[in-house]
Amino acid sequence: MRAVLQITKSAILHCEGEIKADCGRGMCILLGIEEADDRKKAELLADKILKMRIFADENGKLNLSCADIGADLLAISNFTLCADCSSRRPSFFRAMKFDRAKELYDDFLSILKKGAETLAKEKGNEVRVFPGVFGGDMQVEIVNDGPVTIVLDSKDFV
Numbered sequence: 001m002r003a004v005l006q007i008t009k010s011a012i013l014h015c016e017g018e019i020k021a022d023c024g025r026g027m028c029i030l031l032g033i034e035e036a037d038d039r040k041k042a043e044l045l046a047d048k049i050l051k052m053r054i055f056a057d058e059n060g061k062l063n064l065s066c067a068d069i070g071a072d073l074l075a076i077s078n079f080t081l082c083a084d085c086s087s088r089r090p091s092f093f094r095a096m097k098f099d100r101a102k103e104l105y106d107d108f109l110s111i112l113k114k115g116a117e118t119l120a121k122e123k124g125n126e127v128r129v130f131p132g133v134f135g136g137d138m139q140v141e142i143v144n145d146g147p148v149t150i151v152l153d154s155k156d157f158v
Contacts, residue, residue: 032081
């Protein structure tokens, strides 16, 4: 699994002419699911995302986690993150097939929500998780903060 994390001041997700999510401070998570991915990788990636200290503290140091600030998390499935760009035309053969990817994306969301609830109880700050529209033609408005953008690949910590 690959994830691009963008720290946001706000994010709005549009699909089919409707606003599907309207998020405050937090992060936009673009998630690419590959054929070799499984629930264990989803668990590891969600845990990593929730515990990463990538939000600025009062001194401007990246020292706070999602739970420390009560972040909104917008998690959007994005198969194009799985692109093989070795030629001029990207190939998406590594991306997991639609039905299996939908199932694993839903698992990832459930794992992320459960982890967010657990951390929120510990820290006293609510962490809200918003889903994208799997397979949908989405438009995402992001006010990137910093800008801080982090790329994670589950292969790096499995």
